[in-house]
Amino acid sequence: MWSRLLGPRGIGRTGVCWRSLFTMQLKTSEFQSLFTEGLNGLTELFAKNQYELRIAGGAVRDLLSGRRPEDVDFATTATPEEMKVMFQNAGIRMINNKGEKHGTITARLNNENFEVTTLRLDVQTDGRHAEVEFTTDWQKDAERRDLTINSMFLGLDGTLYDFFQGYEDLQNRKVRFVGSAARRIQEDYLRILRYFRFYGKVALEPGDHEPETLSAIRENGRGLAGISGERIWGELKKILVGNHAAHLLELIYELELAQYIGLPPDGDVDELKRVWQNARAHSPKPMTVLAALLRSPDQVEKMDVRLKLSREEKSGAQFLVRHRRQLRRSGGDSDGLKPFTDFIVDNRELDTQSKVCELLKYQGEAELLSQLRGWSVPRFPVSGHDLRRVGVTSGKDIGANLQKLREIWKKSRYQMDKDELLSHVTP
Incomplete structure (x- = not known):
């Protein structure tokens, strides 16, 4: 009715x-x-x-x-x-x-x-x-x-x-400002990003914007420079995990807004579009998508100054920028997950596995991501005490043996037990 x-x-x-x-x-x-x-x-x-x-x-x-x-x-x-x-x-x-x-x-x-x-x-x-x-x-x-x-x-x-x-x-499925778009934006410049965020929630197609709305956004974009980084990042995060995220970030660059909201002026938009396509079905964190824009760890630092990232967000961005090219599936190994599990075992920080999961989303490795989610970090079965028990007493020798045994253990896909590993000890 x-x-x-x-x-x-x-x-x-x-x-x-x-x-x-x-x-x-x-x-x-x-x-x-x-x-x-x-x-x-x-x-x-x-x-x-x-x-x-x-x-x-x-x-x-x-x-x-x-x-x-x-x-x-x-x-x-x-x-x-x-x-x-x-x-x-x-x-x-x-x-x-x-x-x-x-x-x-x-x-x-x-x-x-x-x-x-x-x-x-x-x-x-x-x-x-x-x-x-x-x-x-x-x-x-x-x-x-x-x-x-x-x-x-x-x-x-x-x-x-x-x-x-x-x-x-x-x-x-239309997103329109109440009355004059320019006037609504001038009342609160953050409404530019709110427009993009709701576009990602409501609109069916990526390019269905009213030309007057985009003109008003372009003409008033510099007003975003006066908005706090916390408020900007709060909206950006929602844009990055919504629909049409790649289109909306590309539009932010086309409308010359990036300079006012802490994004790099030379952001790699093509890489972001590729990563968003890879990751969108796997619930990526906002930073997993945004990191695709960044070309170097220095740009993470500059972005943090403006957006006031959390420690976890900043660390996640640095991890992706540093490891997205080097840490990859090995073409010559039947176990494609091995480079990633080895990395996790070698870097025994609590959040390393979750960071590697985000990296696999970034790379579009859906099958490996599924495998890693079902994988638990194995416990290395040998300790320094075990080595002393078999006659290794020098601290230097204990360290060298532990490193050697860890490599042997990794090659066995973490299957060798303590006794098998101790048989490889060099007194």
Whole structure:
């Protein structure tokens, strides 16, 4: 069931033209499954106090796509102060109220947290942050959101409220900014990367962009230079593991954005396209794909300065850049996994096996990857104590014998036991 509620035609404060509100009724099992005892209590409390409460943003998009959202955000006509009074009077605990200045109150009901935000409009923006003003106008709040597919609301009775054709865009797998793409981007330049990220989630084809959108991105790309590396990397990671990742990274270079987000100016896009094709079916880590752009370990260091990588991410990138050419399947050995297992045994760090798995994804070695996932690192059966027991007492001789025995053990595919190995000891 759906309808269009006609409204006055005009230009909103943010330059958004509209003339109708689309509504429909949602009665899916995914929607009904949200109604826990906690949510039922929250719904009743807001209704009793005559405040409107609706599901907002990404959760609406997920529900309309037939998915149960992992996180559900709520929007309301109640101000933060009104919510605090309401929750206090009902004896409901509030937690983590750092978001209160932006209108967000988190209430805890029946061991569940519910994040509820007052409807807002942006009074002033600088491309990174916004000063907000509270409102009771649902359309004004929808206007300030980035993409049409993220600007919808869903009432707790199942009624969808869609001011900017978000439902139609979602059905058609289109990603569009609300109103003027340039204006939305200038409000927060990170929206450039959010556009790419949602394109990878929603669009069916890699090149189905509106030319005006790409022009707005190109013209405003330098604004990304003022966005923190942590925020940029957070979006890049999601782009790299989404659909169309190779196309979107190539587009980032074509639109001359790489210089503003910490990617190397001479990134190897062809290598990235090849690696993404190899790895996409095997759930690669974001850095496994991104490392393909990098031509030297020095570029890992430069990227880390801008993006503030975790220790694991930086180490993973350095490993791939250093070993992607040298550590490969041996053409003359029937056991193609041997170079990789030998490397793991020789480099006895805890995460070496997981790094080698990422390397096999990078190289497109699906069969070896499957084998390595089922392989456990064997324990070398000989110790220095064992060598002393058979008469080797010099520290230098113990070291030399251990190295020799380890090589013999590797050649046996780790099958020789302690006694067999000790028979090769040179006193």
